Structures are given as structure tokens and as C-alpha cells.
Amino acid sequence: MVPLIEHLAGYCTITLEEFSGKAEFQKEYFFIFGFPFRGAKYDRADKELTAKPLKYFTIPVTDPSVYKKYDCSQEIHMIVQYDPKATKNQDGIQQKAPLPHGISGGPLFRALINEQDEIEMLILEGMLTTWKDSKFVIATRKTTIKKFIESVLR
DSSP, X not given: OOOHHHHHTTTTOOOTTTOOSOOOOSEEEEEEEEOOGGGOEEETTTTEEEOOOEEEEEOBOOOHHHHHHTTOOTTTEEEEEOOGXXXXXXXXXXXXXXXXXXXXXXXXXXXXXXXXXXXXXXXXXXXXXXXXXXXXEEEEEHHHHHHHHHHHHO
């Protein structure tokens, strides 16, 4: 299995057309990754801005009333739940996640999890845009982003 860091760094990124294998997975979650600005600290000695990334697994919202409440379209957006108390760190230990302020532009992945609770594959599903009511994170679907890019390049 390829380590998670290699997926996030893009070393193992291929298109779905290039993928000829079969992912063996037991569970499927969504994986949020971003750098909340509240966790950022300026290190004067190194003259660098440091921030711990926000990383947690979540599930998508399918209730149309939630999309309506936030004036989102299910064709354009994805809404995933945000429950900071129900998150685990990389070691599998229950740990409260930081608030997702400032994660706009971060990726939203579909994570396929195998029997050993390891990530088998990450599939980019969208880009994070908004955090609402301490309960939901909204992302723009990758199909919407692709259509926009194609319209600009014409």
C-alpha cells in the first residue's frame, strides 16, 4: 500500500482512465485536508509560517433540505458533516479536530478504507469552499471545476 503522504503530495496521482487495478475496500469516507488559518503561527527564527493541517474523515450529507438551507445545488456542491469530537488523528486516537476556518481551496477526497483501516485509495471529489454553522463543510464538485476550466480554455 502507498503511504498517505505520497497520495497527498501527488506522487501517486493518476487519472481514473489510467487506473486499471481494483481497489479492495471495506469502508468509504470523505477525507478533508486543509490548513486552517487559526492554527498558523509565524516562526520568527525560521521566518516561516507554520500550521498544522486539518485532516479528518467525514460522511456526505444527502438531505436536500440542508442544500436548500445553504442555497447550494447538489449538482454543483458537496456538503459533508463536520463533527470535531468524532475525529481521529493519524494514529487512530480520538482527538478533537480544529475548526476549519481558512481551509478554502483545500481538497475533498473520497477515501477507500481496507480491512486494516488503512487508506487504500484517495479520489479527488472537490475543493473546499465554506464552513457553515459548526456542522457542515461545503465543497465545489470536481465536475463543476472541470467545466469552468474547459470554458476558460476555449
